[in-house]
Amino acid sequence: MANTSRRALRLLSLLGSRRQWPLRELATKLEASERTVRRDIETLRQLGYPITTVHGPDGGYRLGAGHTLPPLVFDHDQALAVAVALQTAPSTVFGLRDDAARALITLEQAMPAELRAGMKALHLTRLRNYWEFPAPPIDSTALTAVGAAVRHRHVLVTETLRADGSRPETGDDDFLPARRIEPHHLVIWAGRWYLVAYDLGDHRWRVHRVDRLRPRPTTHRFSPRKLPADDLAHFVMSSHDRGDTLDAWQCIGNARLNLPADIVARWAPGGSVVEHLDAEHCRLTLGAWSWAGIAGILATFDTELADLHPPELAHACRRLAHRLATTTDTGSRPPRDAG
Structure with a gap:
C-alpha cells in the first residue's frame, strides 16, 4: 500500500508537470507496467482528480484544469498568495528556482479559468538591487x-x-x-x-x-x-565559522577590526567572511561594486580599522574620512517641517 501511494503521488506530480503524457512514458518514468499505471489513474480519479483520456495515435493522459487541488483545497486568496510567493521567494530565499517554477506551473493548471486569468495578470518582473544576495543552488x-x-x-x-x-x-x-x-x-x-x-x-x-x-x-x-x-x-548570525564564502564582486577587500568576531558576524552583510583573530579582534572580508562601497560598510562599525588590503581600499577609506571631515553645516537650526 505504501509503494502504491508513493507511486500515485509521483504519477500526480508527472501529470501536473506537463500538458499530456503517453501511457508508455508514464510507465517508464514510474518503472511500472502500463496496467499498473492505468490502475493508479483510476485511483486518482476516485479521489477527485479530473484525469482525462486523450484518444488517438498521439493520445495519452492529461490532468484537467479547474479542479480545486483535492485533498488540499485553496480558496482564491490562498492560491494567489502561494503563486506570488513562488515568484518572489525562490531566488533570494530558497535557492530552488527550477523547482519553484515547476510548482507554479502545476498550481496554475489546477486553478479555475477565472483565477488562472488573474494569475497571468500577476506575473511579476523582479528587479535585483546591488545588496540582494541570490541564494546559492541547493540540492x-x-x-x-x-x-x-x-x-x-x-x-x-x-x-x-x-x-x-x-x-x-x-x-x-x-x-x-x-x-x-x-x-x-x-x-x-x-x-x-x-x-x-x-x-x-x-x-x-x-x-x-x-x-x-x-x-x-x-x-x-x-x-x-x-x-x-x-x-x-x-x-546563527553571530557564528563566524558558519561556512560562508565570498560572493562575486568587482571589488573585494578586508580589514582588521577591534571587535569580537561574533559581533561583526551578526551585522556584516550576507556573503562576507569573518575570521576570528582573538577575543577582541577579527578580520572582515567583503565585496562591493566600488572601493568606496566597502569603505562605507566598514565605517558602519564604530571601531578602529587596521591592516587594510588591498591599497585601493586603504585609499578609499582615507578619501571617505576626508570627505566626512570637510562636510560643512548648512545651518545651525534644524530644517522646518514641510508640512
Missing part, C-alpha cells in the same frame, strides 16, 4: 535528507564541500573528514540555508551551510539537547 535531495533527519531526530554523517560544490581531497586546506552530527534546526538567513547541529566528534554546537553539506542519513536516533542559545537566529 533538493540533500535538503530533504537534512529536513527529515531534523524531524525524526536521526544522526547524519556529513561531508563539507567546497564553495563550488566539489569534494575536497585529502591535504586540501578545505578538507574536513566525514563527521557525525545531531541535526536540530534549519534556519534561513540572507538567502542561505543553515543547519544548527551538535557535532559528536568535538562535542560542540556548530552552524553548517546546507548547500555545502553532503549528508548521509542514518537510522540512529538521538535525544534532544539543551540548545546553545534561546535565540537560534542570534546564534
